[in-house]
Amino acid sequence: MSVTVPEGFAAQGVAAGLKSTGLADLAVVVNLGVNPVGAAVFTSNRAKANPILWSEQAIRSGQVRAIVLNSGGANCFTGEFGYETSVLTAKLAAGELGVDPNQIQVCSTGLIGEGGPAFREAILHALPGALATAHEDGGEAAARAIMTTDTRPKMAAYRGEGWSIGGMAKGAGMLAPGLATMLVVLTTDVGLDPIGARRALRSATAQTFDHLDSDGCMSTNDQVTLLSSGMSAAQPSEEEFTAALTEVCRDLALQLLDDAEGASHNITIRVVGAVSESDALEVGRSVARNNLFKAAIFGNDPNWGRVLAAIGTTRAAFDPYEVDVWMNGVRVCHHGGPDQPRDQVDLSGRNTEVLIDLQTGAAEGTIWTNDLTHDYVHENSAYSS
Amino acid sequence: MSVTVPEGFAAQGVAAGLKSTGLADLAVVVNLGVNPVGAAVFTSNRAKANPILWSEQAIRSGQVRAIVLNSGGANCFTGEFGYETSVLTAKLAAGELGVDPNQIQVCSTGLIGEGGPAFREAILHALPGALATAHEDGGEAAARAIMTTDTRPKMAAYRGEGWSIGGMAKGAGMLAPGLATMLVVLTTDVGLDPIGARRALRSATAQTFDHLDSDGCMSTNDQVTLLSSGMSAAQPSEEEFTAALTEVCRDLALQLLDDAEGASHNITIRVVGAVSESDALEVGRSVARNNLFKAAIFGNDPNWGRVLAAIGTTRAAFDPYEVDVWMNGVRVCHHGGPDQPRDQVDLSGRNTEVLIDLQTGAAEGTIWTNDLTHDYVHENSAYSS
Numbered sequence: 156m157s158v159t160v161p162e163g164f165a166a167q168g169v170a171a172g173l174k175s176t177g178l179a180d181l182a183v184v185v186n187l188g189v190n191p192v193g194a195a196v197f198t199s200n201r202a203k204a205n206p207i208l209w210s211e212q213a214i215r216s217g218q219v220r221a222i223v224l225n226s227g228g229a230n231c232f233t234g235e236f237g238y239e240t241s242v243l244t245a246k247l248a249a250g251e252l253g254v255d256p257n258q259i260q261v262c263s264t265g266l267i268g269e270g271g272p273a274f275r276e277a278i279l280h281a282l283p284g285a286l287a288t289a290h291e292d293g294g295e296a297a298a299r300a301i302m303t304t305d306t307r308p309k310m311a312a313y314r315g316e317g318w319s320i321g322g323m324a325k326g327a328g329m330l331a332p333g334l335a336t337m338l339v340v341l342t343t344d345v346g347l348d349p350i351g352a353r354r355a356l357r358s359a360t361a362q363t364f365d366h367l368d369s370d371g372c373m374s375t376n377d378q379v380t381l382l383s384s385g386m387s388a389a390q391p392s393e394e395e396f397t398a399a400l401t402e403v404c405r406d407l408a409l410q411l412l413d414d415a416e417g418a419s420h421n422i423t424i425r426v427v428g429a430v431s432e433s434d435a436l437e438v439g440r441s442v443a444r445n446n447l448f449k450a451a452i453f454g455n456d457p458n459w460g461r462v463l464a465a466i467g468t469t470r471a472a473f474d475p476y477e478v479d480v481w482m483n484g485v486r487v488c489h490h491g492g493p494d495q496p497r498d499q500v501d502l503s504g505r506n507t508e509v510l511i512d513l514q515t516g517a518a519e520g521t522i523w524t525n526d527l528t529h530d531y532v533h534e535n536s537a538y539s540s
Numbered sequence: 541m542s543v544t545v546p547e548g549f550a551a552q553g554v555a556a557g558l559k560s561t562g563l564a565d566l567a568v569v570v571n572l573g574v575n576p577v578g579a580a581v582f583t584s585n586r587a588k589a590n591p592i593l594w595s596e597q598a599i600r601s602g603q604v605r606a607i608v609l610n611s612g613g614a615n616c617f618t619g620e621f622g623y624e625t626s627v628l629t630a631k632l633a634a635g636e637l638g639v640d641p642n643q644i645q646v647c648s649t650g651l652i653g654e655g656g657p658a659f660r661e662a663i664l665h666a667l668p669g670a671l672a673t674a675h676e677d678g679g680e681a682a683a684r685a686i687m688t689t690d691t692r693p694k695m696a697a698y699r700g701e702g703w704s705i706g707g708m709a710k711g712a713g714m715l716a717p718g719l720a721t722m723l724v725v726l727t728t729d730v731g732l733d734p735i736g737a738r739r740a741l742r743s744a745t746a747q748t749f750d751h752l753d754s755d756g757c758m759s760t761n762d763q764v765t766l767l768s769s770g771m772s773a774a775q776p777s778e779e780e781f782t783a784a785l786t787e788v789c790r791d792l793a794l795q796l797l798d799d800a801e802g803a804s805h806n807i808t809i810r811v812v813g814a815v816s817e818s819d820a821l822e823v824g825r826s827v828a829r830n831n832l833f834k835a836a837i838f839g840n841d842p843n844w845g846r847v848l849a850a851i852g853t854t855r856a857a858f859d860p861y862e863v864d865v866w867m868n869g870v871r872v873c874h875h876g877g878p879d880q881p882r883d884q885v886d887l888s889g890r891n892t893e894v895l896i897d898l899q900t901g902a903a904e905g906t907i908w909t910n911d912l913t914h915d916y917v918h919e920n921s922a923y924s925s
Contacts, residue, residue: 202852202860202876232848232860234877267845268878372832375849446831446912447757447920454921460652463617464760467587475587475617491587492619493653527831529914535832536839 157294160312160321161344163187163384166293168300171281173227173265173274179300180227181278183285184340185252186220188384193219194352195260196360198377204231205270206261209241210378213257217349219382220258221286222340223248224301225278226325230263231375233270240275247279251286262338262378264303264325298323301338304416304534311406313399317389318345320399324407326377337364339379339407345396346385355397356381363404366436369415369525371444379404412523413505417530420452420507427519428512434471435520438511441465442522449527452507457500459488462509473513481510542679542695545706546729548572548769551678553685556666558612558650558659564685565612566663568670569725570637571605573769578604579737580645581745583762589616590655591646594626595763598642602734604767605643606671608633609686609723610663611710615648615655616760625660632664636671647723647763649688649710683708686723689801689919696791698784702774703730705784709792711762722749724764724792730781731770740782741766748789751821754800754910756829764789797908798890802915805837805892812904813897819856820905823896826850827907834912837892842885844873847896858898866895 159166164186171181186193195214197207223244230237245259252259263270298308302325309324326337347355360379381400391399412421424442429435442448445465451458459480467475480488485500487493507526525531544551549571556566571578580599582592608629615622630644637643648655683693687710694709711722732740745764766785776784797806809827814820827833830850836843844865852860865873870885872878892911910916 200849200852201854201858202848229845232845232873232876232878234861234875267843267849268873370831372830372846373849373853375845375852445757446755446916450917450920453917456921458652460614460617460760461757463587464585464652464758467585467760468758469586473586488617488653490619491617492622493617527917527920529917531831532835532838532912532914532917535835535912536841 156312157298157310158184158321158323158340158342159291159294161319161342161384163344163386164342165289165291166297167285167289168296169281169285172277173225179296180225181281181285182224182297182300183289184222184297184342184382185286185289186382186384188386190385191218191220191258192347192349192352192383193217193380194349194356195378195380196356198374200373200375202375204229204263204376205233205237205241206230206263207376207378208238209245210260213245213260216257218258219260219380220252220254221248222260222262222380223282224262224338226264226301226303228263228265228269228274229267229376230270231267233268237270240270244278244282247282248286251283260380264301264338264376267375294321294323301325306414309407309410311403313403315389315391315399318387318391319343320403322403322407324411326411337377337411341381341400341403344384344387345389345391347383351393352381352383355393355400358397359401359404362401363408366521367408367412367523368440368443369412412525415525416534417528418525419528420526421505422452422507422509422524422526424509424522424524425519426511426513428514428516429518430472430516432518432520435518436522437469438466438471438513439520439522441469442509443524446527452502453526453528455502457482457487457497457502462511463488463491471513472515477514479512479514483508541697542683543569543706543708543725543727544676544679545697546704546727546769548729548771549727550674550676551682552670552674553681554666554670557662558610564681565610566666566670567609567682567685568674569607569682569727569767570671570674571767571769573771575770576603576605576643577732577734577737577768578602578765579734579741580763580765581741583759585758585760587760589614589648589761590618590622590626591615591648592761592763593623594630595645598630598645601642603643604645604765605637605639606633607645607647607725607765608667609647611649611686611688613648613650613654613659614652614761616652618653618655622655625655629663629667632667633671636668645765649686649723649761652760679706679708686710691799694792694795696788698788700774700776700784703772703776704728705788707788707792709796711796722762722796726766726785726788729769729772730774730776732768736778737766737768740778740785743782744786744789747786748793751906752793752797752908753825753828754797793908797910800910801919802913803910804913805911806890807837807892807894807909807911809894809907809909810904811896811898813899813901814903815857815901817903817905820903821907822854823851823856823898824905824907826854827894828909831912837887838911838913840887842867842872842882842887847894848873848876856898857900862899864897864899868893
């Protein structure tokens with residue numbers, strides 16, 4: 156159930172001293188395959204962290220021998236010095252492994268603005284040991300080392316006939332779409348070429364992480380990376396592989412949703428009857444980003460009026476007096492008016508299903524989000540202080 | 541300091557029984573002028589409440605003899621019955637005053653979905669008495685009757701040479717732009733024609749209420765209405781009048797900001813060095829809507845990284861490594877890197893100034909917002925239950 160499930164991967168997580176708690180904060184995943192193919196998608200935030208700037212150009216090689224990930228500092232907006240730190244990290248790992256630096260991906264997570272001399276020194280000091288001790292059961296140690304406010308490590312795996320996919324993820328706040336979200340590493344022993352790897356990865360993330368919008372805030376550091384070792388002789392079709400990769404990504408996305416900072420509800424917003432998928436997703440996202448709706452769900456209040464008010468801000472095709480809304484199976488709004496009484500809706504569980512029928516077409520789309528809670532406010536008002 | 545400051549207006553606020561607290565919940569403002577000119581701007585939410593549907597068509601007359609406003613129920617998504625209630629309200633007021641129903645504006649605020657038979661009956665029963673007892677010192681009573689979660693009435697006035705403008709407003713949540721926001725009534729004794737009234741009102745709201753974005757949530761019911769009695773002989777220039785109207789609107793907008801639900805900080809986000817005002821406003825709004833930034837300010841944390849992360853999601857012209865950020869006068873970020881230490885910033889007061897210099901041009905824009913607090917979550921998770 157981790158990145159070391161597929162053949163040909165070694166991983167490790169160590170404490171480099173970046174976290175004041177002394178917990179593990181530096182992870183490596185090494186691709187032992189003869190042809191270490193890799194692909195990645197990156198945050199679409201235009202304010203990009205230094206490791207993103209490094210990794211975006213390095214991935215053009217189509218090869219990823221190893222990925223180095225740290226928690227305890229985002230190395231974002233840390234100037235030239237911070238960028239050099241990412242380059243030095245890649246060069247050090249490349250030297251240890253005897254490969255070109257462009258085969259090294261670098262990811263960081265933590266507070267923006269953190270990444271000074273002590274940060275650099277800690278990483279460069281601990282990295283050789285992490286690489287030297289990486290082993291084929293190290294997936295969980297790596298998953299733990301990339302945690303920040305996560306309460307548990309996130310891992311997933313898919314086992315095919317003679318091949319497999321493994322994955323790990325971190326991320327508990329700043330979850331929002333725009334291609335990649337969070338730090339995610341996916342591994343497979345299936346032999347892929349760089350173009351096929353990229354195509355499969357883009358397809359899988361577009362259907363999973365891109366539909367996850369916990370708090371509407373897009374990070375500067377997020378990256379999803381796929382590593383292929385080619386150690387399996389099996390050759391699943393591209394369709395079969397992409398479907399399995401999508402399943403692993405969905406598993407990880409839902410683990411992120413379930414561990415989102417301070418959340419007390421996982422909310423699935425399914426929009427049907429739309430004229431297009433993009434209309435459905437725009438409507439779903441407008442509801443997912445509406446603080447009044449999110450606070451109502453925290454209060455176990457099936458406040459469908461706030462759903463309609465959010466839909467009204469979109470450009471989607473709909474008539475407000477045709478829309479139906481269900482909450483956990485109860486139709487609370489029919490043709491834009493009150494339907495079943497609010498007290499028939501039970502929102503006391505963690506999982507909340509909101510179904511919106513726009514009654515204008517046959518397309519649909521789903522967005523996953525969380526509620527807005529006291530604990531979200533608390534965690535995010537105290538994070539850096 | 542209210543809508544009855546200008547000559548030619550009578551107002552009243554009474555308890556119609558819409559609020560379970562028994563507090564005043566029905567307000568009227570009557571224009572006593574010979575030529576009762578009016579103009580209005582409405583929410584741009586496509587999910588519009590019934591009173592908005594009525595008022596939008598009625599305002600085409602260019603005349604407003606009276607405006608009837610209720611709290612204790614939004615009359616939104618209450619079906620045909622709800623729309624008829626707005627029409628019957630206008631017709632009853634018109635009958636009492638001996639005018640055409642299209643000279644009556646109707647506004648409602650409260651919970652969406654509330655507006656059944658009891659609601660209609662309460663309004664129609666209390667309305668004649670409210671109109672009959674409206675008087676020239678009734679501005680404060682009217683301002684109190686439109687309060688929902690507001691903790692205090694909002695009133696403002698401007699006194700020119702022989703002419704004046706008065707105003708009142710309600711609104712404490714669901715504050716967001718898109719033309720009109722909240723319920724606002726503005727009165728003047730200056731004689732205006734409908735087109736001039738509309739032009740002045742649009743100009744004033746565009747520079748004030750449109751820059752107020754407390755929680756990013758746009759209401760279904762919001763309306764700003766200007767009534768002109770023409771009882772003053774003074775003829776200020778259009779420029780002078782518009783400037784005064786803008787001042788009254790700014791005063792009311794800042795009162796709304798100061799009383800926003802659960803807020804502990806009033807945040808002014810001023811963006812300078814932009815290539816256009818629209819770029820500046822897009823950047824300001826992206827920061828104002830970032831829950832992580834808003835929670836940080838609640839925690840008195842000058843987390844400029846979240847400011848840059850928010851800017852990065854816009855399409856504005858900027859280079860992240862040129863941006864400067866000040867908080868309460870301290871430059872915490874210079875050219876996209878850390879500058880003065882965080883502990884030099886004092887965010888303990890209510891007013892917070894964030895200044896962002898994009899360093900790409902000479903345009904600027906300001907957005908007013910609030911922080912994200914425990915009390916905001918509490919008030920909005922418990923509102924309808």
